[in-house]
Amino acid sequence: MSEATAVATAPVATDPSLPFSQEVPGAVIGEWAADSDKALFVAPDKLLPLLTHLRDREGYDFLSSVTCVDYSAYKGKARAGISERFDVVYHIYSTRQGGGPVRLHVRVPESETVPSATSVYPGANLQEREVWDLYGVKFEGHPNLRRVLTWEGFHGHPLRKDWKEAYFEEEAKPFKSRHPEGGYKWHEDKLPWGDNNTYPQNWDPDSWSEPVTYVPVSQAPSDHHAYGELDTQSIVVNLGPHHPSTHGVFRMLTRIEGETILALEPEMGYLHRNHEKIGERNAWLMNMPFTDRLDYINSMSNNLGYALAVEKLLGIEVPERAQYIRVIMAELTRVINHTWSIGFILNDLGALQTPALYAIEEREMILDLFEEISGARLMCNYMRFGGVVRDLTPGWEERAKYLVHDRLPRALDQLDDLLSGNEIVKARGRGVGYLSAQDLIALSVSGPMIRAAGLAYDIRKAEPYCIYDRFDFDIPTLPESDIYARYYIRLLEARESIKILKQALRDIPPGEVNAYASATLNQGFGTIMGGKGGYNFRPKEGEAYARIEAPKGELGYYVVSDNKANAYRYHVRSPSYINLNALGPMSVGYKVADAVVILGAIDIVLGEVDR
Amino acid sequence: MFGTGLLKGLGITLKHFTDTFTDDRQKVPSRYQDSIQLDKNRRIIEQPITQEGLLTIQYPEERRLLPERFRYIPMLIWDTEANEDRCTACGICAKVCPPQCIWIVRDKDENGKPVTRPAEFYIDVAVCMSCSFCTEFCPFDAIKMNHDYELAVYDRYPQLVYSKEELTVPLEYYAALWPTQFAAEQQKRKEEAEAERIRNEEKKRAAEEKARAKAAGEAAPAAAEGGAKPKRSAEELAAMKAAAAAKAAARKSGEEGGESAAVAEAAAEAMAAPAVSEADAKKARLEEMKRQAAEKAKARKESGA
Ligand code: SF4
Ligand code: SF4
Numbered sequence: 001m002s003e004a005t006a007v008a009t010a011p012v013a014t015d016p017s018l019p020f021s022q023e024v025p026g027a028v029i030g031e032w033a034a035d036s037d038k039a040l041f042v043a044p045d046k047l048l049p050l051l052t053h054l055r056d057r058e059g060y061d062f063l064s065s066v067t068c069v070d071y072s073a074y075k076g077k078a079r080a081g082i083s084e085r086f087d088v089v090y091h092i093y094s095t096r097q098g099g100g101p102v103r104l105h106v107r108v109p110e111s112e113t114v115p116s117a118t119s120v121y122p123g124a125n126l127q128e129r130e131v132w133d134l135y136g137v138k139f140e141g142h143p144n145l146r147r148v149l150t151w152e153g154f155h156g157h158p159l160r161k162d163w164k165e166a167y168f169e170e171e172a173k174p175f176k177s178r179h180p181e182g183g184y185k186w187h188e189d190k191l192p193w194g195d196n197n198t199y200p201q202n203w204d205p206d207s208w209s210e211p212v213t214y215v216p217v218s219q220a221p222s223d224h225h226a227y228g229e230l231d232t233q234s235i236v237v238n239l240g241p242h243h244p245s246t247h248g249v250f251r252m253l254t255r256i257e258g259e260t261i262l263a264l265e266p267e268m269g270y271l272h273r274n275h276e277k278i279g280e281r282n283a284w285l286m287n288m289p290f291t292d293r294l295d296y297i298n299s300m301s302n303n304l305g306y307a308l309a310v311e312k313l314l315g316i317e318v319p320e321r322a323q324y325i326r327v328i329m330a331e332l333t334r335v336i337n338h339t340w341s342i343g344f345i346l347n348d349l350g351a352l353q354t355p356a357l358y359a360i361e362e363r364e365m366i367l368d369l370f371e372e373i374s375g376a377r378l379m380c381n382y383m384r385f386g387g388v389v390r391d392l393t394p395g396w397e398e399r400a401k402y403l404v405h406d407r408l409p410r411a412l413d414q415l416d417d418l419l420s421g422n423e424i425v426k427a428r429g430r431g432v433g434y435l436s437a438q439d440l441i442a443l444s445v446s447g448p449m450i451r452a453a454g455l456a457y458d459i460r461k462a463e464p465y466c467i468y469d470r471f472d473f474d475i476p477t478l479p480e481s482d483i484y485a486r487y488y489i490r491l492l493e494a495r496e497s498i499k500i501l502k503q504a505l506r507d508i509p510p511g512e513v514n515a516y517a518s519a520t521l522n523q524g525f526g527t528i529m530g531g532k533g534g535y536n537f538r539p540k541e542g543e544a545y546a547r548i549e550a551p552k553g554e555l556g557y558y559v560v561s562d563n564k565a566n567a568y569r570y571h572v573r574s575p576s577y578i579n580l581n582a583l584g585p586m587s588v589g590y591k592v593a594d595a596v597v598i599l600g601a602i603d604i605v606l607g608e609v610d611r
Numbered sequence: 612m613f614g615t616g617l618l619k620g621l622g623i624t625l626k627h628f629t630d631t632f633t634d635d636r637q638k639v640p641s642r643y644q645d646s647i648q649l650d651k652n653r654r655i656i657e658q659p660i661t662q663e664g665l666l667t668i669q670y671p672e673e674r675r676l677l678p679e680r681f682r683y684i685p686m687l688i689w690d691t692e693a694n695e696d697r698c699t700a701c702g703i704c705a706k707v708c709p710p711q712c713i714w715i716v717r718d719k720d721e722n723g724k725p726v727t728r729p730a731e732f733y734i735d736v737a738v739c740m741s742c743s744f745c746t747e748f749c750p751f752d753a754i755k756m757n758h759d760y761e762l763a764v765y766d767r768y769p770q771l772v773y774s775k776e777e778l779t780v781p782l783e784y785y786a787a788l789w790p791t792q793f794a795a796e797q798q799k800r801k802e803e804a805e806a807e808r809i810r811n812e813e814k815k816r817a818a819e820e821k822a823r824a825k826a827a828g829e830a831a832p833a834a835a836e837g838g839a840k841p842k843r844s845a846e847e848l849a850a851m852k853a854a855a856a857a858k859a860a861a862r863k864s865g866e867e868g869g870e871s872a873a874v875a876e877a878a879a880e881a882m883a884a885p886a887v888s889e890a891d892a893k894k895a896r897l898e899e900m901k902r903q904a905a906e907k908a909k910a911r912k913e914s915g916a
Binding site: 169173174175177178179180181182183184186282283285286287288289290355358361364365368369371372373374375376379381389390393399402403407414417418421422423424425535536 | 616619623660661666681707708711713714716717733735747748768
């Protein structure tokens with residue numbers, strides 16, 4: 001993987017040496033520094049031909065991330081002379097060749113639109129809606145362009161740099177009011193303009209009603225004559241937002257005909273807290289504990305992804321031992337997640353609570369280990385830029401070895417024995433929720449879901465990060481792409497994780513854990529065990545995208561620095577959110593009760609979906 | 612075959628059931644053999660990682676033994692040896708705090724000049740996200756993470772905005788909660804003090820040297836410029852080397868955490884009650900915790916009233 005990219009020079013006039021100038025003339029109008037991932041500036045009107053070419057001729061079949069940057073407050077030098085306010089950024093990978101992305105930037109002024117990529121990559125659907133919602137950039141040709149994380153009565157586009165949140169204090173932390181004159185004031189009393197709430201013009205809460213059309217649902221056939229003489233009508237039913245099997249607050253809007261689903265649309269955002277805006281007010285380090293709160297089952301891998309992204313910007317190396325510790329934590333997390341997910345698939349099948357609690361029993365042991373080294377069971381906040389915050393405690397490795405060699409394999413075998421041959425699991429799981437591998441990839445789905453569809457794509461192998469290339473493990477795949485396969489693939493993956501864990505615990509070297517001392521950070525203060533320095537460093541101007549194979553799929557962090565102590569842009573490409581692209585297509589034709597399990601088998605966490 | 616799943620499931624339930632009792636039976640006469648009694652019917656139990664069967668703990672009668680690194684909300688350290696707050700109101704913790712929940716008012720002397728002491732120190736613990744950055748970056752070891760997690764009150768404001776008085780704990784309390792880290796810090800402090808002493812001595816010697824050279828220079832003004840200078844700087848070099856070596860040693864022992872034998876020894880020295888058995892140490896920790904919690908609850912109630 002390449003170094004962090006230096007921010008590009010201004011786009012130059014089309015010249016034949018630019019990539020794809022033969023194939024799609026005039027599409028690429030500029031290029032980034034030579035050492036970067038392929039990062040290209042694209043003319044908006046040529047975007048779709050270029051995407052089509054990339055997909056059909058170059059094998060870039062997986063649109064990983066679509067996001068946007070509002071450059072209106074950019075302080076760096078690289079943007080001098082560029083008037084367009086927004087850059088829409090695409091990262092596209094190839095699941096066949098593996099390796100790094102093609103990164104495309106499309107520059108748009110505030111008033112203009114970008115062609116929607118959904119006709120080429122249907123998976124752009126939710127992400128483009130997110131960009132519209134949070135930035136107000138319109139996508140021409142999007143089938144369902146309405147707000148997704150905030151609601152329709154929301155005023156403004158919150159990730160724009162000039163948008164201020166309720167209780168806004170300052171553009172960037174640390175806030176001046178805290179020291180040295182920081183007498184505590186109750187937030188509600190503190191601000192002259194109260195809670196800083198504004199409403200759209202002419203907005204009246206009493207007369208307002210949702211002006212939305214739920215496109216797939218509203219376009220589904222409403223009359224159906226399936227039963228000959230019986231004249232039936234389909235109806236619209238809301239599953240959620242408060243439903244025990246929706247894993248948090250999440251709504252499935254369905255049009256059903258009897259028990260059969262004709263159309264389904266996911267509705268989310270109930271837990272939205274504008275994580276990315278918080279992240280852009282924060283100093284770089286401050287984001288670390290916030291990432292814990294995304295997918296709160298897997299805080300360790302969230303930490304890891306963010307640390308990798310910022311390390312790319314900073315260009316720092318991680319010492320051997322810390323590399324091993326990181327891998328150990330990431331894989332323990334994967335075991336936690338997969339047993340959890342198996343347990344809750346059963347829950348959704350109707351076996352309420354008891355099996356789930358058995359399945360997550362070993363999780364308690366692993367959390368004990370996490371707590372011992374990091375101080376917390378769920379919100380670990382354990383990784384730092386350049387390493388991890390503290391070394392393992394004495395005896396930790398022995399306890400971990402006991403788990404990995406004895407207890408976890410035993411627990412997984414027990415689950416396998418109990419569930420894999422179970423008639424009910426088979427009857428409910430086999431053939432339900434089918435979607436082909438091609439469809440899944442086109443919908444930007446990642447993680448266990450595509451491996452359960454027979455596609456051996458795993459970032460740990462395709463684009464190895466940390467030290468995953470040193471371990472001997474397989475990517476299990478199953479061909480069926482149904483609920484049962486999605487259950488079973490998680491069991492197989494947990495076994496592979498244990499394989500990695502055994503090797504990592506065997507090979508872990510003694511030595512220094514944190515690279516702060518050798519990093520080019522401002523040397524700050526630090527206690528002996530804490531990380532030294534590095535709470536107010538300034539990464540050089542540039543952008544970086546780091547992705548890891550998180551237990552739920554591809555977790556990516558896209559960060560932009562303008563050489564300030566705060567992140568200029570901080571974006572989380574969350575697997576839970578983007579995997580929901582497939583929920584509708586997967587559920588159509590199955591029963592309502594199946595839709596609940598289909599959702600369960602996608603394995604989402606609403607903290608990460610809604611951010 | 613139909614029904615096998617049911618039987619297997621019941622088998623697992625039965626196994627858990629018997630495991631639970633086997634586990635208990637090994638501890639006859641009491642399930643609470645290795646636990647620590649807090650008060651009449653509260654105890655701390657430590658669950659070994661090998662425990663089979665039921666993992667549930669009957670909170671609040673039973674509690675888990677928390678690991679040393681457990682972090683909940685911060686506490687301020689009152690240095691009982693120096694009889695002062697360790698905090699110097701430098702504001703670093705308030706700057707690194709991700710949700711910005713630390714509020715510090717720096718104290719002033721009678722002339723209005725700022726002094727290195729906080730007049731007020733608030734943490735809004737309803738906002739604190741237990742990240743422990745304040746602890747990691749405090750250069751004076753003045754703020755540490757408390758293990759007390761029972762903070763429930765009826766109103767968020769003002770009860771959950773902790774003032775300096777509510778946050779402050781004596782050094783011994785910290786030493787009991789975080790024995791390894793405390794020992795390592797003490798060791799580092801000792802080494803720093805030693806390095807400081809050596810530095811001061813060197814300085815004094817150098818000053819004397821200088822005075823002598825000056826005297827010599829007065830005696831032989833022509834020769835002094837060439838002769839005395841290089842000699843003095845060689846000595847200075849040696850002093851600097853010694854200081855650097857001491858510093859490196861301090862850093863090294865710090866990085867090894869509390870795990871080396873030397874540090875552990877220092878720990879025993881540093882603790883008020885040296886070389887107590889582990890169980891006693893635990894007990895002491897918990898006693899202190901209990902006392903602290905009671906005190907705090909009282910203070911909170913008063914402030915809420
Ligand atoms: S607690 Fe530490 S970092 Fe915070 S103001 Fe006091 S001395 Fe500074
Ligand atoms: S633990 Fe974290 S959130 Fe809490 S006061 Fe300290 S720095 Fe702030």
